[in-house]
Amino acid sequence: MKKLIVGITAPGSVILIAGQLRYFKDLGYETYLMAPNHQRVTDYCLKEGCIHLPVDLEREIAPIKDLKALYQVIKHLRKVKPDVVNFGTPKVSLLGMIAAKLLGVKNRIYTCRGFRFEHETGMKKAILVGMEKITARFAHKIICISNSVRDLGIINGIFSAEKSLVIHKGSSNGIDLNRFDPKQVNVGDTADLRKQLGYTDTHFVFGFVGRLIDRKGIKELYEAFSQLYSNNDKLKLLIVGPAEESQISDLSLINNMQQHPGILLVGTQSNVPLYLSVMDVFCLPAWWEGFGNVSVQAAAMGLPVIATDVTGSKDAVCKDYNGVLISPKSVQELTNAMQFLIDNPEMREKFGQNGLSWAQNFNSHTIWNGMHELYQKR
Template sequence: MNGRDILHVVENLARGGLERTVIDLIAAQRAAGHRCRVICVFEPGQLADELLAQGVRVDACHKRGGLDLRALRRLRGWLRETPGAVLHTHNATAHYYALLAAAGLPLARTVNTRHGMGAAEPHSRKEALYRLSARFTDYVVGVCDAARDRFAQQRVRPRAGLLAIPNGIRLDRFAPAQASDRVALARELGWPDDSILIGTVGRLNPVKDQAALISAFHRVHATQPQARLVIVGDGALRADLQARIDIAGLQDVARLVGDRDDVPRWLAGMQIFALPSRSEGYSIALLEACAAGLPIVATEVGGNREIVREGINGALIGAGDKQALAQALQRLVSDPELARQQGQAGRDWVLREGSFLQMAQRYDALYAGKPLPERAVAGMVEAV
């Protein structure tokens, strides 16, 4: 097979789940013999260097606020360089900008992936532009069944189909957490060897609701003094979250460690993973926690219920329910065998269902206009 030209258009390549998914998808596509490029509507972002080092071309339009005709001309010029390519856009703004720039150009297929659950305001101008552009798109893909169903309710109507392709991750980057990894990380943070590390990974913004996790952890630590909290990530709320930690008197047992490029090592040092988000699509962070063999406490939003099965590999709680979050964490801290069983169940499941290679295979079929390979929907079996 000669392979095909695939143009990925993103807002940027900042560090995050969407961007990591695109990079892993490109790796699988290039291994299959396809030629890939990335165009960023805004700035390149931190992860652009990773693709450039692999020989993948990355261009940036440096779009300004509002309708930026100069950015649109740049984008059209780059799209014109590869006639007959597959245009794969990611999220709303990148999609309608790319589709406008591509008007009249010969493309093999147009595919858009929405990596979350869509906007909180479906009647906004941005979403109206997105729905209009979807009518001239071959396929719109949600990253979970819940997202696909929501877009259908919001009258997103692509030409050929609206479907779900779950995200996948590079499973080879993650190994089950070992006691030695946990002791090493505890020592690095200046904590006792018997510390039980509760952790989370994500941007520090209101949607991820790390503030609720800090509040719940305060209750957990009051009854489980060996518990510790690690929050991996950075963002606009860092100062606010640090203030919450300080006011609660948790500065010796809770740590904001900032943005990290070695997330697998941090996951290997944790015993429990928490994701208190108020909204999620199909969370890369949860897939990575499963791959690290961690039991999970997550909010029952978006696609979380398609990854976390109650009582099997973790617990699901209502968004914003700090008491339920604290209780679920306390149960895992106080029952190491339950935590081990649930962590193993999650890892078993993600090894079957969470590979980026499976994700790439499904997209490849979509690019070719073929039926998608089936994915198992039975989920996980209960831990023994």
Template sequence: MITNDISTVFYRGYLSYLRERGWDVTIISRDTGKLTALGEAEAVDIVDVDMVRDPSPIQDLRSLVRLTRAIRRVRPDVLVFSTPKASLLASVAGWLLRVPVRIYHILGLRYETESGIRRRIFRALEKTAAGLATETLAVSHSLAELVREERLTSRVVVLGEGSPFGTDLRRFNAEAVDIPALDAVTETFLASRGNAFRLLFVGRITGDKGVGDLLDALVLLAARGVEIASVIVGPGEDAGLERRIDELVTEHAIRRVGSVSDPRAYMREVDILCLPTLREGFGQVIVEAAGLGVPTITTQATGARDVVVDGQTGLVVPVRDGVALAAAIERAAGDRDRVREWGAAARARAEEFYSTERVWRQYADHFDASAR
């Protein structure tokens, strides 16, 4: 159960794997067309239930009624729900119908960087979903720690080293034959920077992703004469940050790229990934870059600090600290041999803990045990 079918990309292969393990799988979500395509590709049942992400009491009540009817028809032994709105509604419906195993698959805490009334409301919703579940599955150990600290529930576990769905390390591999070509403008930009240290950011352009701290760090590095060629990839969700990026593009050697369907072309062409995030559930993009042998500089934020071993597969700096971030980037730029060693170690760690084969097996084994 998920709120809408935007997230269905993560379920490719996973649902058919569960089916091969003997499960009769149904996925419930709002369908804009992607859900139907997923059901056909994975040979699983789909149920379209209209839901909206933002609070809407009347619409939410309608969705709850439809969802309850859908779950009653399916009669699941195990109900797994993730994403905030779907989790709230599914936890209520599953509890009302007394579904024996109700698992909240928690991908992160949206309210972690909120304040005031919004924080209190979102926390209450998370506590409701977790409280009505028979178990909460967190996608990282630091997220599980936060769930306990926030007293959302004590019934929280992590499978292995975490990960929501695993990473296809055959696809995220520098030798993969289907990696698309780099766009011409970015290729020209990188070529024009000569031997500059190449840095990549991939993610939503928001304060939560630490983009402001990254820009602060790049300004400091430019003032010190450290040559950095930075590529920023992802959808723009903060007009103020976009304006600031535009102001810095020429002076500080920044190439702004919008949303891309496949980040591998960019990952393959850089020295390091930088994710100065304020919160994550799990640092998925870090593992994807690791697959291509690219290490990461990230922060001690929830869900990010689990994935990078400081000084071995990258560097970890304090949250909201542009000065420390600049120092870490400068350290990496000054020792490229060490950066390559970090990249090789990051790939090895990804293979050990985060492959789809390992993670899917952990989930299937857990569902088998839960249903006994």
């Protein structure tokens, strides 16, 4: 029986590996999750049938704490003696790859979910690039979750084309197409939610799902929607997800959104497909992504998508097939794209129908099967 350790830095990242360790356990692997102590991690391990290996990890650079965490990682690896490790967020990947290399773990996978350095400058960028290079050097294989992330890594000398790959068309964990299926959402539940939210049949609903942070383009979305709303008060903007104040440069933006008569912030929701079902158009104007999972989830629910022509995001939308790609940080292009889809119901219908087939490329089992093949090779 092969022993597999998967690692994440932040407890919230369990959402990025939902179903994955249960899948490998069912294949006969002995499965472990290396992650901080947190209720979300405990719940994940209970649900997926894996063993928790607790490590105290800081997302940001913290030399003393990082050395202590490295010691914890080494202790876990010595005890478990894994056949395969797959670490998938920057801090745990750096420490995990160093430890796994030192201890002679043969199958060392780094799942590269994007690069934090992409929009940094100066010394911080240099440090982040250096960390990525060390992680990649000690990995024996790098899974990039999108083709544009792989291209960026190769261009910046992080890793070679020979050492890196994308499984099928990308994404870190695939999409649960049984969950994100419009047929699985009860029509009555959608009607009830619309009523609860105060939406009538005359309202046109734009939607966003994700963390409210600068790089997701929330400021641009607020400004574009406000422009459109000033001429059409039948428009609505439904925002699903938590506000992370540490990553919002101007906190008055959240207050402005809360006060806007056309915008509704509903926070984190467990039934995301239900909330997608009340939307007419999905928007993700991110500055960069590793891979825009939520854009595929929206497509799977039959929604036309507006996204950005940037790293990661552009891989999740098929341009002019199931959605529109715009330049990042462009309020005008976003406004134009939103107005275009308001004015063209036949295009919304076409994009929505095409999205149903586009999403089939990202079935979770396709991604997990690709991982399984890698795990068997050493």
